Amino acid sequence: MALGARVWVVPGGRIPFGGTGPEPEYTSFDQLCVLNTGDDEADLRLDFYYEDTEPVGPYRLVVGARRIQHVRVNDLIDPEAVRLDRPYGCVLRSPVPVVVQFLRQDTRLPGALALAATMAYPVD
Amino acid sequence: MALGARVWVVPGGRIPFGGTGPEPEYTSFDQLCVLNTGDDEADLRLDFYYEDTEPVGPYRLVVGARRIQHVRVNDLIDPEAVRLDRPYGCVLRSPVPVVVQFLRQDTRLPGALALAATMAYPVD
Amino acid sequence: MALGARVWVVPGGRIPFGGTGPEPEYTSFDQLCVLNTGDDEADLRLDFYYEDTEPVGPYRLVVGARRIQHVRVNDLIDPEAVRLDRPYGCVLRSPVPVVVQFLRQDTRLPGALALAATMAYPVD
Amino acid sequence: MALGARVWVVPGGRIPFGGTGPEPEYTSFDQLCVLNTGDDEADLRLDFYYEDTEPVGPYRLVVGARRIQHVRVNDLIDPEAVRLDRPYGCVLRSPVPVVVQFLRQDTRLPGALALAATMAYPVD
Numbered sequence: 001m002a003l004g005a006r007v008w009v010v011p012g013g014r015i016p017f018g019g020t021g022p023e024p025e026y027t028s029f030d031q032l033c034v035l036n037t038g039d040d041e042a043d044l045r046l047d048f049y050y051e052d053t054e055p056v057g058p059y060r061l062v063v064g065a066r067r068i069q070h071v072r073v074n075d076l077i078d079p080e081a082v083r084l085d086r087p088y089g090c091v092l093r094s095p096v097p098v099v100v101q102f103l104r105q106d107t108r109l110p111g112a113l114a115l116a117a118t119m120a121y122p123v124d
Numbered sequence: 125m126a127l128g129a130r131v132w133v134v135p136g137g138r139i140p141f142g143g144t145g146p147e148p149e150y151t152s153f154d155q156l157c158v159l160n161t162g163d164d165e166a167d168l169r170l171d172f173y174y175e176d177t178e179p180v181g182p183y184r185l186v187v188g189a190r191r192i193q194h195v196r197v198n199d200l201i202d203p204e205a206v207r208l209d210r211p212y213g214c215v216l217r218s219p220v221p222v223v224v225q226f227l228r229q230d231t232r233l234p235g236a237l238a239l240a241a242t243m244a245y246p247v248d
Numbered sequence: 249m250a251l252g253a254r255v256w257v258v259p260g261g262r263i264p265f266g267g268t269g270p271e272p273e274y275t276s277f278d279q280l281c282v283l284n285t286g287d288d289e290a291d292l293r294l295d296f297y298y299e300d301t302e303p304v305g306p307y308r309l310v311v312g313a314r315r316i317q318h319v320r321v322n323d324l325i326d327p328e329a330v331r332l333d334r335p336y337g338c339v340l341r342s343p344v345p346v347v348v349q350f351l352r353q354d355t356r357l358p359g360a361l362a363l364a365a366t367m368a369y370p371v372d
Numbered sequence: 373m374a375l376g377a378r379v380w381v382v383p384g385g386r387i388p389f390g391g392t393g394p395e396p397e398y399t400s401f402d403q404l405c406v407l408n409t410g411d412d413e414a415d416l417r418l419d420f421y422y423e424d425t426e427p428v429g430p431y432r433l434v435v436g437a438r439r440i441q442h443v444r445v446n447d448l449i450d451p452e453a454v455r456l457d458r459p460y461g462c463v464l465r466s467p468v469p470v471v472v473q474f475l476r477q478d479t480r481l482p483g484a485l486a487l488a489a490t491m492a493y494p495v496d
C-alpha cells in the first residue's frame with residue numbers, strides 16, 4: 001500500500017550558514033525526510049527554485065520500497081550544490097505516492113540549538 | 125505548472141520584540157515564504173488582521189514566474205509597518221496558485237535561538 | 249468572506265511547567281491563535297481531553313468579525329484551569345469558519361528558549 | 373463524534389541521542405500525541421520504517437474513548453526498542469478516526485532546549 005501524494009512542495013528552505021559543535025551531529029542543515037510505504041522503489045526528482053534565477057534540477061533521490069530516506073539538502077551536489085544561506089524552495093516529484101517532511105537544525109549560535117519542522121505541502 | 129492554492133492563511137503572527145546578535149542575520153522576525161512554480165508572475169495581496177481594529181491592507185508581494193520570495197514581515201511598510209510584538213493574522217491572495225510557509229526566528233534572549241515553522245493553511 | 253473550517257483539533261497540548269525570565273513575556277505557554285476573516289462574530293466552544301478523565305468544557309472564546317484572538321491556554325480558567333505539565337488535547341468548534349494555529353513557548357531552562365508551531369487539524 | 377482520519381504518517385523521526393538535565397523532564401524524545409474524540413476505544417497499530425531494513429511492527433497503542441495518549445517513541449519496546457539516533461518513519465493505523473501530532477524535544481546540548489512540532493500527515 002503506497003500512502004501519500006506524488007508531488008510535495010517546500011517553499012521555505014535556507015540552509016543556515018555556520019554551525020557550532022562536532023560534525024555531522026551539530027552541523028546546521030535543512031533536511032527532507034521521505035517515507036515510501038509502497039512495494040515499488042520511489043525514484044524522486046527534486047527541483048530547486050530561487051529568488052533570482054531559473055530553477056535548478058533535476059536532483060535524484062531514490063527511496064526503496066518500504067523504506068525511508070532522510071537527506072540533508074547540504075549533501076545534494078548534482079547537478080550543483082545548494083549554497084548555504086541562500087533562500088530556496090523545493091518541489092519533489094515521485095512516480096509513486098510518498099510522504100515528505102521538512103526539518104531544519106540551526107546551530108549557528110554557540111551554545112544554542114534550534115529546530116523547526118513541518119510537513120511539506122502535498123499536491124494531488 | 126502552477127502548484128498550490130490561491131488563498132493562504134496564517135493566524136498566529138507576532139514579530140518578537142527585541143533581538144540579540146548581528147543584524148540582519150540574528151534579528152528576530154516573522155517570515156512568509158512563497159513559491160510560485162508557474163509560468164505567470166504572482167502579484168499577491170496581503171491583508172493583516174488584528175485583535176482590536178479593522179484589517180490593514182492590501183500589502184503587495186510580487187513573486188516572479190518560477191521563483192520564490194522570502195519576505196520578513198518586519199520589512200512590510202506599505203500601507204503601514206506591522207508593529208513589533210503585536211499579535212496579527214495574515215491572509216495572502218494570489219491570482220495564480222502558490223505555496224506559502226511561515227517561519228519565526230526569535231533571538232530575544234541573549235545566547236538563545238528559537239525557530240518555529242509551519243505550512244500556512246490553504247483555502248481552495 | 250469567512251475562510252477556514254468550523255472544527256479544529258490539537259492533540260499535543262502540554263503547558264510547560266516552570267519558566268525563566270520576566271513575565272508575561274518569557275512565561276512558558278501553549279497558545280491557540282484564531283483568525284476570523286468573516287463578517288460575523290465567532291463564538292467558539294473549546295473542549296479539553298485528558299489521559300485519565302472525561303473531557304472538560306465548554307470553554308468559550310469569542311473572536312470578533314475580521315479579528316484575531318491569541319489566547320494562552322494558561323489563561324483559560326472557566327470551567328476550570330488547565331493544569332501545567334498535564335498532557336491534553338483540544339477541540340475547537342466555531343459556528344462560522346475560522347483558522348487555528350498552535351504555538352508553544354518553553355522557557356523552563358534558564359538561558360534557553362524553545363518554540364514549536366503547527367497549524368491545528370481542520371475537520372470539514 | 374469521532375474526528376480525524378484512520379491512517380497517519382510521520383516520515384521524519386529520529387530520537388536525539390543524549391540529553392542534559394533531570395529525567396524524564398529533560399530527556400530528549402520523539403513523541404506521538406493521539407486524540408480520540410470518539411465513543412469507542414482506539415486500538416492503534418504502529419509500524420516503523422527504516423533506511424536499510426524491512427519495517428518493524430506492529431506496535432500497539434490504546435487510546436480510550438474521549439481520551440488522549442502522548443507516547444514517547446523512546447518508550448516503545450515491543451516488538452523491539454526504537455534505537456536512539458536512528459532515522460525512522462512511522463505509520464499509525466486506527467480502527468476509528470483519531471488525530472495525531474508529532475513532537476520532538478532535543479536536549480543534547482547542555483544549556484539549550486529545542487522543540488519541533490508538526491501535525492502528522494492524514495490519509496483518507
